[in-house]
Amino acid sequence: MKKLLVFLALPVLAQQLDTGKRIFESQCALCHGPDGSGGRGPNLRKAKLKNAPDEDVLKKVIVDGIPPEMPGAWQLHPAEVTATAAYVRSLGKLVVEEIAGVPAAGENVFANAGCVACHIVNGKGIANGPELSAIGSRRNAKHLRESITAPNSFLPDGFQILEVTDAAGRISKGVKANEDLFTIQLTLSDGRHASFQKASLKGLRRITGQSTMPAFNSLAAIDLDNLVAYLVSLKGAE
Amino acid sequence: MKRVLLLISSIAIAQVPYERIRDAAKEPGNWLTYSGNYQGHRHSPLAEITPANVSGLKVKWAYQFPGGRNQTTPIVVDGVMYITSPNRAAALDAKTGRELWTWERPVPKDYQSIGFGRVNRGPAILDDKLFVATLDCYLVALDLKTGQQRWETKVEDYKPGYSMTLAPLAIKGKVLVGVSGGEAGIRGFIDAYDAASGQRSWRFFTIPAPGEPGNETWAGDSWKTGAGSTWVTGSYDPELNLVYWGVGNPGPDWNGDSRKGDNLYTCSFVALDGDTGKLKWHFQFTPHDTHDWDSAHVPMLVDAPVNGKVRKLIVNPNRNGFYYALDRVTGEFIAGRAYARQTWAKGLDDKGRPIVIPGTDPTEEGNLTWPALNGATIWYSPSYSPKTNLVYVATREVGATYFKRAAEFKPGTFFAGGGERQIPASEQWGAIRALEPATGKMAWEYKLLSAPWAGVLSTAGGLVFSGSNEGNIFALDGKTGKPLWNFHSGGAVASNPISFSIDGRQHVALPADKVLYVFGL
Numbered sequence: 001m002k003k004l005l006v007f008l009a010l011p012v013l014a015q016q017l018d019t020g021k022r023i024f025e026s027q028c029a030l031c032h033g034p035d036g037s038g039g040r041g042p043n044l045r046k047a048k049l050k051n052a053p054d055e056d057v058l059k060k061v062i063v064d065g066i067p068p069e070m071p072g073a074w075q076l077h078p079a080e081v082t083a084t085a086a087y088v089r090s091l092g093k094l095v096v097e098e099i100a101g102v103p104a105a106g107e108n109v110f111a112n113a114g115c116v117a118c119h120i121v122n123g124k125g126i127a128n129g130p131e132l133s134a135i136g137s138r139r140n141a142k143h144l145r146e147s148i149t150a151p152n153s154f155l156p157d158g159f160q161i162l163e164v165t166d167a168a169g170r171i172s173k174g175v176k177a178n179e180d181l182f183t184i185q186l187t188l189s190d191g192r193h194a195s196f197q198k199a200s201l202k203g204l205r206r207i208t209g210q211s212t213m214p215a216f217n218s219l220a221a222i223d224l225d226n227l228v229a230y231l232v233s234l235k236g237a238e
Numbered sequence: 239m240k241r242v243l244l245l246i247s248s249i250a251i252a253q254v255p256y257e258r259i260r261d262a263a264k265e266p267g268n269w270l271t272y273s274g275n276y277q278g279h280r281h282s283p284l285a286e287i288t289p290a291n292v293s294g295l296k297v298k299w300a301y302q303f304p305g306g307r308n309q310t311t312p313i314v315v316d317g318v319m320y321i322t323s324p325n326r327a328a329a330l331d332a333k334t335g336r337e338l339w340t341w342e343r344p345v346p347k348d349y350q351s352i353g354f355g356r357v358n359r360g361p362a363i364l365d366d367k368l369f370v371a372t373l374d375c376y377l378v379a380l381d382l383k384t385g386q387q388r389w390e391t392k393v394e395d396y397k398p399g400y401s402m403t404l405a406p407l408a409i410k411g412k413v414l415v416g417v418s419g420g421e422a423g424i425r426g427f428i429d430a431y432d433a434a435s436g437q438r439s440w441r442f443f444t445i446p447a448p449g450e451p452g453n454e455t456w457a458g459d460s461w462k463t464g465a466g467s468t469w470v471t472g473s474y475d476p477e478l479n480l481v482y483w484g485v486g487n488p489g490p491d492w493n494g495d496s497r498k499g500d501n502l503y504t505c506s507f508v509a510l511d512g513d514t515g516k517l518k519w520h521f522q523f524t525p526h527d528t529h530d531w532d533s534a535h536v537p538m539l540v541d542a543p544v545n546g547k548v549r550k551l552i553v554n555p556n557r558n559g560f561y562y563a564l565d566r567v568t569g570e571f572i573a574g575r576a577y578a579r580q581t582w583a584k585g586l587d588d589k590g591r592p593i594v595i596p597g598t599d600p601t602e603e604g605n606l607t608w609p610a611l612n613g614a615t616i617w618y619s620p621s622y623s624p625k626t627n628l629v630y631v632a633t634r635e636v637g638a639t640y641f642k643r644a645a646e647f648k649p650g651t652f653f654a655g656g657g658e659r660q661i662p663a664s665e666q667w668g669a670i671r672a673l674e675p676a677t678g679k680m681a682w683e684y685k686l687l688s689a690p691w692a693g694v695l696s697t698a699g700g701l702v703f704s705g706s707n708e709g710n711i712f713a714l715d716g717k718t719g720k721p722l723w724n725f726h727s728g729g730a731v732a733s734n735p736i737s738f739s740i741d742g743r744q745h746v747a748l749p750a751d752k753v754l755y756v757f758g759l
Binding site: 001026073077157158180 | 353446603604641643645646652653654657659660662663664686687704709710712721724726746
C-alpha cells in the first residue's frame with residue numbers, strides 16, 4: 001500500500017516541479033537567473049536559504065516578497081506557490097558551480113587592485129561603492145566577474161550619478177542616495193553626504209546608465225579568477 | 239412632566255440628520271461624508287488657506303494608528319473627528335487629537351484578505367450613529383457620543399472571500415456598503431441597511447442571475463464566480479434619488495477564457511434607485527476585462543456645459559486609462575479620451591465602448607501593456623473644484639507584462655488566472671493631472687517620482703493637496719499645478735486628504751503611513 005502511494009505521488013511531484021519551473025522562469029528568473037544561480041537577486045542553488053529556513057517561510061517570501069527589492073508574487077494560486085517553493089528547493093539539490101580561483105589569493109588582489117578605495121569588506125575600506133561583506137551570498141561568480149570587467153552592465157535599478165549646481169554656482173557630483181519631490185540627497189565621491197532643496201538649485205543633471213566604478217579589464221586572468229573566488233567566499237554573518 | 243418631555247426630545251434630536259449631509263456646503267467647517275459631499279467632489283469650500291499663505295502651514299497635531307499603513311478618510315463634525323483602521327474606530331478631539339473613545343472588534347483567526355491589504359477607508363455618520371464596515375464583513379453601528387455598539391449586521395460570510403474595507407455611504411435613513419473579494423470569485427453586490435435597526439433594505443447583485451438582463455453576457459455558469467466587487471464608496475444625487483457605484487473586475491482576473499462575453503456589470507458604473515436598489519442604468523468602461531481594471535472609483539457628479547447647454551454629468555478618470563463624461567440621468571456617453579498612457583485600445587467609439595487592439599490580452603508568455611493592473615488611477619479619490627472647474631486625479635504611469643494562467647475555483651482561495659510583472663521601478667512615474675470635466679482634456683500636470691497611492695483634495699482657497707510615496711505631503715496651485723508647500727511626513731502616503739475647521743480656522747488632515755497629520759496656519 002505504501003509503495004503504491006509513492007508510485008502515485010511521483011508523477012504529481014514531477015508535474016508540480018514542472019509548474020514551479022514555468023512560474024520561476026517567468027516571474028523569478030529576471031533577478032535570480034534562469035537557472036536560479038543568482039544575478040540581481042541571490043543564488044538559490046543552495047540547500048539552505050538565509051531568508052527561507054522552512055517551507056512556510058519560503059512560501060511567505062514568494063507571496064509577500066522582501067521589500068524593498070523583491071516584489072511578492074501575491075497573485076499566485078496557493079498550489080502555484082507550493083509548486084514554486086518545491087522547484088526552488090529542487091534547485092538547492094543541484095551541484096554547486098565550480099569556481100576556478102583561490103579566495104586567499106583573491107583577497108590580495110582586492111587589497112592591491114584598488115577595490116578597498118571604494119568598497120567595505122568586514123569593516124575595512126571606504127563606503128563609496130556598495131558594501132561587499134556578504135556579496136557572495138547575493139551574487140554568483142558569473143555576475144561578479146562581469147561586474148568587475150564591465151561595471152555598467154549591472155547597475156541597480158534607479159542608479160544615478162548627479163551633478164548639482166547650487167545657488168552660488170558650485171558644482172557637486174555624486175551618487176544619488178535618495179530623493180523626494182522637493183529634496184535630493186547624494187553621496188559625494190569622497191564619501192561625504194550632501195542634501196539639497198531642489199528649488200534652490202541652479203542646475204541638476206542626471207547621468208544614468210553609468211557606474212562610477214572603472215572597468216577592471218586589464219587584470220591578469222588568474223587575478224580575476226582569484227578575485228571572483230574571494231568575493232564569492234564573502235558570505236557575511238551566517 | 240414638562241422637564242421629562244424636554245429631556246426625551248433632546249435625546250431624540252438627531253445629531254447629524256440626513257439634511258446636514260445633503261447640505262454639506264452650508265457647513266464647510268465639517269467633513270460629513272467620505273467625499274465631503276454626496277457628489278463625490280472631495281472639495282472643501284474653506285478658503286482661509288490660499289496660494290499666498292500656504293507656505294506657513296504647520297503640523298498642529300498627529301495621531302498614531304495601531305497596525306499598518308492607514309487609509310482612513312476621517313469624518314469631522316462639531317469639534318470631533320471620527321477615524322477608523324481595520325476593525326477599529328475612534329473619536330478624537332479635533333483640536334488636540336486626544337482620544338474620546340475607541341471601539342474594536344477582533345478579526346477572526348481564520349479571516350484572510352484575498353488579493354488586497356487589511357485596511358479600512360473610513361466611517362460614515364448619520365443621525366446619532368457612526369457606521370463602520372469590518373474586514374469580517376459586518377456592518378456595525380456605534381453611538382456617536384460613547385462608541386458603544388448599537389447594532390451589528392452580518393453582510394456576508396467572510397470565509398468564501400467576502401470582506402469590507404470601504405467607508406459606508408449614509409443617505410436618508412439608509413447605510414450603503416459594498417464588498418471586496420474580486421480575486422476570490424465572489425458574486426458582488428451593493429447593500430442598503432436601515433440606519434436605525436440594521437435590517438437590510440435592499441441588495442443589488444452586480445452579476446445578474448439567469449433570467450435577469452445581462453446574464454447572457456456570461457458564458458455558461460461563469461456568472462456564479464464572476465466577482466464584480468464594490469469596494470469603493472459610491473456617490474449620491476439627492477434630487478434624482480440615484481446612488482452611483484463603481485463595480486470591480488470579473489473573475490478570474492487575467493484569464494477570460496471561461497467567461498466569454500461582456501461580463502456585466504463588472505468594470506461599470508451602476509445607477510440605482512436609493513429607495514429600492516433597482517438598476518436605473520449602467521455604463522461599462524471595460525467590457526470583458528482581462529487586466530483587473532476594476533471601476534472601483536468614487537463617481538464625481540458635476541454640472542457642466544456640453545455644447546453650450548449645462549448637463550448633469552457623472553465623470554470618471556478610469557483605471558483603464560480613459561476619462562469619461564456621461565449623462566447621470568440616463569447613463570449616455572458624452573465624451574471620453576485617454577488621460578494616461580494606454581496601449582490596449584485605439585480609442586472609444588461613439589457609445590464610449592473601447593476599440594480594443596487585438597492581441598492585448600494576457601498570454602502564457604506574457605504581454606506588455608499599459609496601464610499595469612493597478613491602473614492609471616485606482617481606489618483613492620479624485621477631486622472636482624467648482625472654483626477652478628477642473629477635475630484633479632493622481633495618475634499612475636506604469637506598464638506591466640501580463641501573464642495568463644489556469645484558474646481553478648475553490649471557495650475562499652485566490653481565483654485570478656495569472657498576474658503581472660511591472661516595468662522596473664525607475665521607469666515608473668506618476669502625476670497629479672488637472673482635466674477639463676466635460677472632455678478630460680489636460681489643463682496641467684505636476685510630475686511625481688513614482689506612481690502615487692494617495693488621492694487629492696481641492697479647496698476653495700485655490701489649492702490641491704496630495705501626498706507621495708516618498709513621504710511628501712504637498713500643496714499645488716489649483717490653477718497651474720505649481721508646487722507651493724511641502725512637509726516630509728516620514729512615511730509613504732496612501733490615503734485621501736480632507737479639510738475642516740477648528741475654532742473657525744481651516745485645517746488639512748492626511749494620514750502618511752500610520753500617522754495622521756493635521757496641519758493649520
